[in-house]
Amino acid sequence: MIKFRAWHMPFGPKGAMQEMVHGKASRLLAFAEMSPDEYIVEQYTGIKDVNGNYIYEGDVLENPKYRSVVKFGSGSFYADVIGAVNRFPLAGEWQTSVVIGNVHTNPELLEEEK
Template identity: 30%
Template sequence: MKREIKFRAWDKGYECYLYDVQGAYDTLSGCVKYENGENAVYDEECFAGFLDNEQYIVEQYTGLHDKNGKNIYEGDVVRTGKDNIGDPESMIGQVIMREGSWLIENEKMQEAIELFSEITSREVIGNIFEDKQLLEGKQ
Protein backbone atom coordinates (compact mmCIF):
# COMPACT_ATOMS: atom_id res chain seq x y z
CA MET A 1 0.00 0.00 0.00
CA LYS A 2 1.45 3.32 -1.06
CA ARG A 3 0.95 6.26 1.30
CA GLU A 4 0.79 9.82 0.04
CA ILE A 5 3.45 12.07 1.60
CA LYS A 6 2.56 15.75 1.80
CA PHE A 7 2.91 18.68 4.14
CA ARG A 8 1.15 21.88 5.10
CA ALA A 9 2.70 24.77 7.02
CA TRP A 10 1.31 27.30 9.48
CA ASP A 11 2.60 30.76 8.57
CA LYS A 12 3.18 32.55 11.88
CA GLY A 13 3.34 35.96 10.20
CA TYR A 14 0.11 35.74 8.20
CA GLU A 15 -1.57 33.33 10.65
CA CYS A 16 -2.87 30.96 8.01
CA TYR A 17 -2.01 27.62 6.41
CA LEU A 18 0.02 26.96 3.27
CA TYR A 19 -0.78 23.67 1.55
CA ASP A 20 1.27 21.27 -0.58
CA VAL A 21 4.56 22.85 0.49
CA GLN A 22 6.60 19.80 -0.55
CA GLY A 23 4.75 19.36 -3.83
CA ALA A 24 5.80 22.82 -4.92
CA TYR A 25 9.43 21.70 -4.82
CA ASP A 26 8.78 18.22 -6.16
CA THR A 27 7.34 19.74 -9.35
CA LEU A 28 10.04 22.44 -9.40
CA SER A 29 7.37 25.12 -9.50
CA GLY A 30 8.39 26.56 -6.13
CA CYS A 31 4.86 27.90 -5.81
CA VAL A 32 3.24 27.41 -2.42
CA LYS A 33 -0.28 28.77 -1.98
CA TYR A 34 -2.26 30.19 0.92
CA GLU A 35 -5.71 28.72 1.64
CA ASN A 36 -7.34 31.48 -0.45
CA GLY A 37 -5.26 30.42 -3.49
CA GLU A 38 -2.78 33.33 -3.45
CA ASN A 39 0.92 32.56 -3.86
CA ALA A 40 3.07 32.81 -0.75
CA VAL A 41 6.16 34.98 -0.92
CA TYR A 42 9.33 33.53 0.56
CA ASP A 43 13.00 33.17 -0.27
CA GLU A 44 13.40 29.43 0.08
CA GLU A 45 15.22 27.52 -2.67
CA CYS A 46 14.37 24.01 -1.49
CA PHE A 47 12.00 22.17 0.82
CA ALA A 48 14.68 21.73 3.51
CA GLY A 49 15.12 25.51 3.63
CA PHE A 50 11.39 25.88 4.07
CA LEU A 51 11.51 23.44 7.00
CA ASP A 52 14.27 25.47 8.66
CA ASN A 53 12.46 28.81 8.28
CA GLU A 54 11.21 29.92 11.70
CA GLN A 55 8.23 31.71 10.13
CA TYR A 56 6.62 28.34 9.34
CA ILE A 57 5.54 25.34 11.39
CA VAL A 58 5.42 22.36 9.03
CA GLU A 59 2.92 19.56 9.67
CA GLN A 60 2.75 16.18 7.92
CA TYR A 61 -0.32 14.52 6.42
CA THR A 62 -1.12 11.29 8.28
CA GLY A 63 -2.34 9.44 5.19
CA LEU A 64 -5.78 9.09 6.82
CA HIS A 65 -9.16 10.76 6.34
CA ASP A 66 -11.81 11.54 8.91
CA LYS A 67 -15.39 10.26 8.74
CA ASN A 68 -16.27 13.13 6.35
CA GLY A 69 -13.38 12.40 3.97
CA LYS A 70 -11.22 15.32 5.17
CA ASN A 71 -7.43 14.81 5.21
CA ILE A 72 -6.03 14.49 8.74
CA TYR A 73 -2.77 16.36 9.41
CA GLU A 74 -0.46 16.53 12.38
CA GLY A 75 -1.75 19.41 14.53
CA ASP A 76 -5.42 18.83 13.70
CA VAL A 77 -7.90 18.69 16.57
CA VAL A 78 -9.91 15.48 16.29
CA ARG A 79 -13.00 14.19 18.09
CA THR A 80 -13.60 10.47 18.55
CA GLY A 81 -17.10 9.07 18.10
CA LYS A 82 -19.52 9.03 21.03
CA ASP A 83 -21.58 6.05 19.90
CA ASN A 84 -18.82 3.73 18.75
CA ILE A 85 -17.39 0.72 20.48
CA GLY A 86 -13.69 0.60 21.18
CA ASP A 87 -13.06 3.99 22.78
CA PRO A 88 -14.04 4.17 26.46
CA GLU A 89 -15.65 7.57 25.91
CA SER A 90 -15.67 10.46 23.47
CA MET A 91 -12.42 12.41 23.41
CA ILE A 92 -11.02 15.54 21.78
CA GLY A 93 -7.30 15.78 21.18
CA GLN A 94 -4.44 16.93 19.00
CA VAL A 95 -2.96 14.67 16.32
CA ILE A 96 0.70 13.98 17.10
CA MET A 97 3.41 11.55 16.02
CA ARG A 98 4.99 9.58 18.87
CA GLU A 99 7.40 6.69 18.46
CA GLY A 100 6.36 6.13 14.85
CA SER A 101 2.59 6.13 15.51
CA TRP A 102 -0.07 8.74 14.84
CA LEU A 103 -1.98 9.43 18.06
CA ILE A 104 -4.80 11.64 19.33
CA GLU A 105 -3.48 13.22 22.52
CA ASN A 106 -5.39 15.15 25.14
CA GLU A 107 -2.81 16.57 27.56
CA LYS A 108 -5.46 17.87 29.97
CA MET A 109 -6.89 14.35 30.39
CA GLN A 110 -3.37 12.85 30.19
CA GLU A 111 -4.61 10.41 27.59
CA ALA A 112 -3.61 9.33 24.09
CA ILE A 113 -5.23 6.85 21.70
CA GLU A 114 -4.32 5.64 18.23
CA LEU A 115 -5.52 7.83 15.38
CA PHE A 116 -6.34 4.86 13.15
CA SER A 117 -9.27 2.71 14.18
CA GLU A 118 -11.39 0.28 12.20
CA ILE A 119 -14.23 0.39 14.73
CA THR A 120 -14.53 4.05 15.76
CA SER A 121 -15.02 7.26 13.85
CA ARG A 122 -12.69 10.25 13.89
CA GLU A 123 -13.67 13.79 12.91
CA VAL A 124 -11.42 16.80 12.33
CA ILE A 125 -13.03 19.72 14.18
CA GLY A 126 -10.19 22.25 13.92
CA ASN A 127 -6.46 22.69 14.40
CA ILE A 128 -4.10 23.78 17.17
CA PHE A 129 -3.52 27.27 15.78
CA GLU A 130 -6.99 28.47 14.83
CA ASP A 131 -9.04 26.49 17.38
CA LYS A 132 -6.96 26.24 20.60
CA GLN A 133 -10.10 26.41 22.75
CA LEU A 134 -11.23 23.02 21.44
CA LEU A 135 -8.50 21.31 23.45
CA GLU A 136 -9.88 22.75 26.68
CA GLY A 137 -13.09 20.72 26.53
CA LYS A 138 -13.72 17.02 26.84
CA GLN A 139 -16.36 16.65 24.12
Protein backbone atom coordinates (compact mmCIF):
# COMPACT_ATOMS: atom_id res chain seq x y z
CA MET A 1 0.00 0.00 0.00
CA ILE A 2 1.35 3.42 -0.94
CA LYS A 3 0.94 5.93 1.89
CA PHE A 4 2.25 9.40 2.37
CA ARG A 5 2.50 11.94 5.14
CA ALA A 6 3.22 15.61 4.65
CA TRP A 7 4.73 18.31 6.80
CA HIS A 8 3.19 21.72 6.34
CA MET A 9 5.99 24.21 6.88
CA PRO A 10 4.50 27.72 6.51
CA PHE A 11 6.36 30.80 7.62
CA GLY A 12 4.41 32.27 10.52
CA PRO A 13 4.63 35.56 12.43
CA LYS A 14 7.34 34.13 14.71
CA GLY A 15 9.28 32.20 12.06
CA ALA A 16 8.92 28.78 10.51
CA MET A 17 6.13 26.61 11.90
CA GLN A 18 5.38 22.98 11.18
CA GLU A 19 2.56 20.53 11.50
CA MET A 20 1.97 17.04 10.19
CA VAL A 21 -0.87 16.79 7.70
CA HIS A 22 -2.75 13.53 7.21
CA GLY A 23 -5.07 12.69 4.37
CA LYS A 24 -5.44 10.92 1.09
CA ALA A 25 -2.29 10.69 -0.98
CA SER A 26 -3.88 12.58 -3.88
CA ARG A 27 -4.79 15.49 -1.60
CA LEU A 28 -1.34 15.66 0.02
CA LEU A 29 0.43 15.52 -3.32
CA ALA A 30 -1.88 18.22 -4.72
CA PHE A 31 -1.05 20.52 -1.77
CA ALA A 32 2.66 19.90 -2.30
CA GLU A 33 2.38 20.59 -6.01
CA MET A 34 0.48 23.85 -5.47
CA SER A 35 2.82 25.09 -2.71
CA PRO A 36 6.13 23.21 -3.01
CA ASP A 37 7.91 25.56 -0.60
CA GLU A 38 5.38 24.85 2.15
CA TYR A 39 5.05 21.05 2.06
CA ILE A 40 7.48 18.19 2.53
CA VAL A 41 5.93 14.90 1.40
CA GLU A 42 7.33 11.64 2.75
CA GLN A 43 6.43 8.15 1.59
CA TYR A 44 5.76 5.05 3.66
CA THR A 45 8.52 2.48 3.13
CA GLY A 46 6.26 -0.56 3.29
CA ILE A 47 7.96 -1.66 6.51
CA LYS A 48 6.85 -1.42 10.13
CA ASP A 49 9.11 -1.26 13.17
CA VAL A 50 9.07 -3.84 15.96
CA ASN A 51 6.19 -1.98 17.63
CA GLY A 52 4.05 -2.02 14.49
CA ASN A 53 4.62 1.67 13.62
CA TYR A 54 4.82 2.59 9.95
CA ILE A 55 8.31 3.66 8.87
CA TYR A 56 8.37 6.75 6.63
CA GLU A 57 11.09 8.76 4.95
CA GLY A 58 12.56 11.14 7.51
CA ASP A 59 12.01 8.81 10.45
CA VAL A 60 14.86 8.25 12.89
CA LEU A 61 15.38 4.57 13.66
CA GLU A 62 17.31 2.98 16.46
CA ASN A 63 18.49 -0.57 16.93
CA PRO A 64 21.20 -1.98 19.23
CA LYS A 65 23.96 -1.16 16.72
CA TYR A 66 22.98 2.11 15.04
CA ARG A 67 20.81 5.19 14.93
CA SER A 68 19.86 6.14 11.39
CA VAL A 69 17.61 8.32 9.23
CA VAL A 70 15.36 6.80 6.58
CA LYS A 71 15.99 8.26 3.13
CA PHE A 72 15.10 7.50 -0.48
CA GLY A 73 17.58 7.48 -3.34
CA SER A 74 18.54 5.53 -6.44
CA GLY A 75 15.10 3.95 -6.52
CA SER A 76 15.01 2.50 -3.00
CA PHE A 77 14.74 3.32 0.68
CA TYR A 78 17.85 3.10 2.82
CA ALA A 79 19.02 3.76 6.37
CA ASP A 80 21.68 6.48 6.57
CA VAL A 81 23.67 5.86 9.76
CA ILE A 82 24.10 9.00 11.89
CA GLY A 83 27.74 9.90 12.48
CA ALA A 84 29.06 7.49 9.84
CA VAL A 85 29.25 7.22 6.08
CA ASN A 86 27.36 3.93 6.06
CA ARG A 87 24.14 3.35 4.17
CA PHE A 88 22.17 0.14 4.42
CA PRO A 89 19.15 -1.09 2.47
CA LEU A 90 16.03 -0.77 4.56
CA ALA A 91 15.55 -4.49 5.16
CA GLY A 92 16.84 -7.24 7.38
CA GLU A 93 18.08 -5.89 10.72
CA TRP A 94 16.34 -2.55 10.17
CA GLN A 95 13.00 -4.28 10.59
CA THR A 96 14.04 -4.92 14.20
CA SER A 97 14.50 -1.18 14.75
CA VAL A 98 12.26 1.23 16.61
CA VAL A 99 11.04 4.58 15.26
CA ILE A 100 12.22 7.05 17.91
CA GLY A 101 11.26 10.25 16.11
CA ASN A 102 11.65 12.11 12.85
CA VAL A 103 13.89 14.78 11.39
CA HIS A 104 11.22 17.49 11.68
CA THR A 105 10.13 17.27 15.32
CA ASN A 106 13.26 15.67 16.80
CA PRO A 107 16.33 17.29 15.17
CA GLU A 108 18.35 16.59 18.32
CA LEU A 109 18.26 12.89 17.40
CA LEU A 110 20.44 13.66 14.37
CA GLU A 111 23.38 14.57 16.57
CA GLU A 112 26.11 12.00 16.80
CA GLU A 113 26.19 10.19 20.13
CA LYS A 114 29.32 10.77 22.15
